[in-house]
Amino acid sequence: MGHxxxxxxxxxxxxxxxxxxxxxxxxxxxxxxNNVKITMPSFEKLWEVIISEQE
Incomplete structure (x- = not known):
């Protein structure tokens, strides 16, 4: 590709x-x-779900 x-x-x-x-x-x-506050699941539980679905 030219300069x-x-x-x-x-x-x-x-x-x-x-x-x-x-x-x-x-x-x-x-x-x-217009913001939505997510209270459930907890961050730890959400992280576990994300990690388990990647495997």
């Missing part, structure tokens, strides 16, 4: 990343009305 094309692809990759305030994946605000 010029490689640079262009890197620029496109950086432009695809959304670090703005609209990205709810990285700008999560706890306590808003």
């Amino acid at each position: 010029k094309l490689h640079n262009r692809i890197e620029i496109w990759k950086k432009q695809l990343l959304d670090f703005g305030k609209r990205n709810r994946l990285i700008n999560f605000l706890e306590g808003k009305r």
